[in-house]
Amino acid sequence: MGATARRAKPERAVRATVRGQVQEVGFRDATVARARELGVLGWVRRPVAGDDDGATVLVHAEGPAEAVERLLGFLREGPPGARVDDVAADAVRAEGHEQFAIRGVVAGRFVVKEHQARSRHWDLRLEVDGVMRSWALPKGPSLDPAAKRMAIEVPDHPLDGDEAEGPLGDGHAIVWDRGGYEQGGRVPWPEALARGHAVFVLHGEKLRGGFALQRTRADRSGRQQWLLVKRRDGDARPGSDVVAERPESVLSGRTLDELAG
Known part of the structure; x- marks a missing residue:
């Protein structure tokens, strides 16, 4: 049946x-x-x-x-x-x-790191099947449902080391946000990611509520591009800019500029 x-x-x-x-x-x-x-x-x-x-x-x-x-x-x-x-x-x-x-059961950890290397960006990482699936966000995440943020899929990261701050490669990084998350949507995970549309709920210190990742296309180098969108729920903040409003690390309280300086 x-x-x-x-x-x-x-x-x-x-x-x-x-x-x-x-x-x-x-x-x-x-x-x-x-x-x-x-x-x-x-x-x-x-x-x-x-x-x-x-x-x-x-x-x-x-x-x-x-x-x-x-x-x-x-x-x-x-x-x-x-x-x-x-x-x-x-x-x-x-x-x-x-x-x-x-529904309503935490599926794993999430971390958002702000990273200054050749350019400043934010790394969104979700724990899925024993690794941290990762996306680079050039403009960072948003709590405004109207802000569709480009998210470039990057290689998976191991589960450990996501909460380290300080020098990283040719730059510096802070832990901008962290917490647990729920897998949502109508299609089971990780199949939802394979299909290119994944819904999830973040329980962070700055980012909360429902989000969706929608795959759009591959760039010239073959990397998959997605859009990260805040869902319209009680945690949405239309017109806000959480990256500018909350630049500090959730671990040290320092900004990336303060850490690099």
């Missing part, structure tokens, strides 16, 4: 709010397992920070109508150890998912 659900247009899509003793009891893992058995696509997650009352789980499910209804039946019953008090489900538009996964 799973393969059929991926080929066919979903017959039904719902957004469910499950209340009760449904956190820290394996509820999300059990929901993923049952959804995959049924061939249902979508996600399960806790509410966002600030709305998490400790007793709620959110589920988006889409697929064959009978399979979605059976998943709702599972949610109303709950896995062993859970206590479900209420399930409120509303019909919604299908989102076109190609997986059923847990």
Whole structure:
């Protein structure tokens, strides 16, 4: 049924709010397992920070109508150890998912380093499958959804050494931001990167909320070019320039110019 659900247009899509003793009891893992058995696509997650009352789980499910209804039946019953008090489900538009996964779980680290070499740029690095996938940003990241920043894919980096500051090659570098990140989007990672469109959520000291990387073309040297775009969410800041407003290192508090001087 799973393969059929991926080929066919979903017959039904719902957004469910499950209340009760449904956190820290394996509820999300059990929901993923049952959804995959049924061939249902979508996600399960806790509410966002600030709305998490400790007793709620959110589920988006889409697929064959009978399979979605059976998943709702599972949610109303709950896995062993859970206590479900209420399930409120509303019909919604299908989102076109190609997986059923847990959302809201940190997938790894991210680091943004500001680097002065032949030219000044920022390096965005995301932990993916045991390496730091990396992109050079000539103008740096932005919290303005209207600012589409060019991101040039560069060779992967090892997991260690990303938080070193000081001399680097023929220049200097600071750790401009760091934190954890969630993999998002409708397509599982790292397939999303291979396809050229990856959505993720940053939990940094300066960069927060949803972002997307969209591959555009290769430059004359064959390097893949992407666009880094801030998604329109509660962490977006239209018209802002976070690079100019927050030039300091999150480790030392010094700017790159102060470090190089």
